[in-house]
Every structure is written in C-alpha cells, then in structure tokens.
Amino acid sequence: MADPQSYGAAMPNLSDVVVRSIPAFVLLTVTEMISVRLHPDEDAAGYEAKDAATSVTMGLGSLVFDFLWKIPIVAICTAIHELTRPRT
Numbered sequence: 160m161a162d163p164q165s166y167g168a169a170m171p172n173l174s175d176v177v178v179r180s181i182p183a184f185v186l187l188t189v190t191e192m193i194s195v196r197l198h199p200d201e202d203a204a205g206y207e208a209k210d211a212a213t214s215v216t217m218g219l220g221s222l223v224f225d226f227l228w229k230i231p232i233v234a235i236c237t238a239i240h241e242l243t244r245p246r247t
Contacts, residue, residue, distance in 0.1 A: 177222055185215070
C-alpha cells in the first residue's frame with residue numbers, strides 16, 4: 160500500500176504557487192509601467208493602474224474562491240471517512 164503522505168508530493172499546492180507569484184507579478188507590472196513611461200511607443204497604450212488592480216483583485220479572488228471550495232470538500236471527505244470506517 161502506498162504511503163498516504165506521498166499522494167500530495169505528485170501535485171503541488173496551487174494556492175501556494177499563486178501566493179508566491181504575486182510579488183513577481185507586481186514587480187513585473189511596475190517594471191513594465193516604468194518602461195512604458197520612459198520609452199513610450201505610439202502604437203502601444205501600456206498598462207494603467209486600474210489594469211494592474213483588476214489583475215491583482217482577480218488573483219486574490221481566486222485564492223478566496225479556492226479556500227471556500229475546500230470547506231465543503233473537507234466536510235464531505237470527513238463524512239465519508241466517518242461513514243465508511245471499520246467499526247471494532
């Protein structure tokens with residue numbers, strides 16, 4: 160029988176990936192905003208602050224939504240465990 164702790168090793172925790180990527184996203188967005196201001200291109204509009212705020216809000220909303228989905232999943236798994244465990 161496989162070790163129960165090895166099941167999570169095959170798939171990374173996606174919420175950790177999102178949390179760790181937020182600083183990189185903010186840094187790259189700010190870098191791009193500075194680049195557009197220093198070297199404007201007539202054809203490209205670049206990012207506005209509201210675009211970055213929308214993207215960050217969507218990322219944070221994704222984290223909240225992910226957390227809210229875990230509540231019923233844990234409840235269902237707990238109920239299944241309690242209903243199917245061997246009685247001694």
